[in-house]
Amino acid sequence: MHNVRSRILLALLFILAGAAALSTAAASPLPGAATVLHDVRPGQGVTSVAWLSDWFPPLAGTPADTKVFILDSGKPGPVVFIAGGTHANEIAGIVAATVLVEHAIPSTGRLLVIPNLNNSASSWTEHPGTPAWIAVPTPRGVRFFKYGARYTNPVHQQKPDPTQYRHPAGGDAFEGSETRNLNRVYPGSPDGTLTERLAWAVMELLCREKVDIAIDLHEAGPESRLAYMIVANPKNLDMAAMAVLALELEGISMKLEPSSETFHGLSHREWGDATNAVSFLIETPNPAQATDRGNAVEDPRYPLASRVATHIASITAILEAWNETCAPASGIRFERWPDWMEVARLGSGSFLNW
Template identity: 40%
Template sequence: MRKHTITAIICLAGALVASAVAGASFLAMRKPDVIVNGPGVSEKKMLSDWFPGLKGTPGDTEVYILKGADDGASMLILGGTHPNEPAGHLAAIVYIENVVPKTGTLYVIPRANASGFTANDPQEGAPQRFTIQTPNGPRVFSYGSRATNPVHQWPDPNVYIHASSGQTLSGSETRNLNRGYPGRPDGTLTEKVCYGIVQLIKQQNVTITVDLHEASPEYPVINAIVAHPKAMTLASDTVLGLEMQDIKISLEPSPVNLRGLTHRELGDFTDTLPLLMETANASQGRLRGRTDEALVLTGKDKWYVRAQKLGRLYVPYDEKGHPIEERVGRHVTAIGEILTSWNLEHPEEPLEFENIPGYEDILAKGVGAYLLPAPAK
C-alpha cells in the first residue's frame, strides 16, 4: 500500500513537471515575433482600426502602412494567412523592413491570422519557431498552425458551412482564414478577421491585394499565381515578367466553385484585384520525413527526392530542396513584377516602391541580409 502511494506521488509529480514545461512552451507562442519598422513605414495600425469588433480579441493584428510622397494606387500584402507557411510571412516582413514607397501606398499585414501563430498543429511534429541568421545576430520567427488556435475558437462544427455561398467543408475548415471570406461582423473569430480585412480593402480602396502562401510539393497548385478573372491580365503580365528572369511560375484561374478564398471573394465582394501566390514548402507536406527547423529552412527531404523520381510531385525537386531564400525570393520578386506590370498598364495611377531586394541577391546573401537588427530588450 505504502509502496503504491509513493509510486503514485512520483507519477503525479512527473506529470505536473511535464505539464508545467509543455504549458510554458505553449504559452510562449503567444508572444508575437519582433518585426522592425523599416525606413518606409509611416504608420502602424491595428486591423481593429477598420473593424472595431476585433479590438481586444486574439484576431486583431498589425497593419503596417508605407505611404509614398505622391498619391497613386495602393497594394495590400497578406502574409501569415496560414502561419505554417513561413515564406509568405517572411516575404511580408522583408517588405516592411526594406521597401520605401515613392508613389502610392502599401499596406502590409504580416500575421493575417494572428491567432494561428499562437499554436501549432497537433500531431504534425512541426517546430514552434525557426531562426534566421542575420549580419546583426539571429532573428526568431514563429512557425504556427494552418488555422485559428482552437483555444480562441471552439468547438468546430461537424460541417463548416461557408456563410455567403452555403458551400460545405469539413468542420475544422471553420478556422481556416482562407475559407472565411468575405467574413461576417457577427461570425466566428476567423470570419471577423476576414471581415476586418475586407473593411480595410473597401475603406482604403485598395487597388491590388496579394495573399502569400506556400503549399506541399505534392499539391497541384504550386509555384503558381492564382488570379480572380478581373486580375487575369495583371497576373499574366506578371508571369511573363518572371519568366524573363528565369523564374518558372504557372498561372491558375480562381475556381468559381471553391468559396471563401481571397482570390475568389475579395474579387467578387470588393473592387481590389486579388492574386494569391504559392511556393513549395516541404515542411507542410504529407510525404515528408523528419520535421524540424532545418526542413523549414532548407526544404531538403530525401522522401521528396524519391517522390519526385516516382513522378508524384508538381514542382522540380532534387537534393538541393527548396530553401527559404528561394521561396521568399520568389514572393518578393513576384510582387515587384506585379508592380511593374501594373505601372505599364496604368501610368496614370502608378504604384512605385524602391529598395525591393532582387531575387539573385536574396539567393546569394540569404533572407537574413534583408532583416533589420531587432531592438535591444
C-alpha cells in the same frame, strides 16, 4: 556574442509574450486572449503602424488582432495590400512580408503590409515536433520568427467545429475544421466566429482604404498542383498572365489559375469580387506540408531563401504589370525594394534589420 544576444532576445520575447497573455486575458472577453508578439522591425519606409482592429473595433483585445504596417510615400499612386501569415505555418510568406516592412521605401503610392494575418494561428502548432520558432540568420545575428498552424486556435474560436463546413454562398462541403481556415470564410461576418470576424476586418480595410492591388502570400506541399502558382481573380487574369510571362523570362516558372466560380471563401475570389481591388494569391512549395513532412522549416530542395525570393519576384512582377496596364504615369514605385535574386543569393536575413 551574436549567439548570446540572440538567445537573450528570444528569452525576452517569451517573457513579453507571457506578460501580454496575462494582461490581455484579464481585459478581454475571450479566455486566454493574447496577441502573439512578433519580431518585426519597421524600416525607413514605414510611416505608421496600426492594428487591424482600427478598421473593425470588435477585433480589439482578441487573439486575432494584428499589426498593419503602413508605408506611405505621400505622393499619388495606387494602394497595395500584402498579407502573409493567413496560414501561420506557411513561413515564406511571413518572412517575405516582413522583408518588405523592414526594407521597402515607396516613392509613389501606399503599401499596407500585414506579415502575420491570422495571429491566433501563430499561437499554436498542429503536429508534434513542429518548432514554435524558426531562426533566420542575418549578417549581425539570428532573428526568430513564430511558426504556427494552418488554422485559428480552437481555444480562441470558442465554438466547436461543426461536422462539416460549407460556405454560406454554397459549394462543396469540407471537414468541420475548415471553419477555422481564414482562407475559406471570406467575406466573413461581423458577428460570426473569431475567424469570420477576422475575415470581415480584412474586407473593411480593403474597402475603406480603397485598396487597388491585394496580394495574399501562401505555400503548398511540394507535390501539390498549387506549388509555384499565381491564382488570380478572373477580372485581373490578364495582369496575372503578364506577371507569369515576366517571371518566366527571369527564370521563374509559375503556373497560372483563375479563381473558381463555385469555390467560395477564398481571398483572391472574395477580395476581388467585393472590392475594386485586383486580387492575387501566390503559392510557393513548403516542405512542412509535404506528405513525408521531412524538415518542417528548411529543406535543401526548397530552401527558405529561394521561396521568399519567389514571393518577392512574383509581387514585383504583379506590380510592374499594374504599372504597365493601369497607371503607367502614376504607378507604384519604390526608392528601395528588395531584389529577388539578391534575396536568393544572400538569404532573407540580409534584408532584415538588426
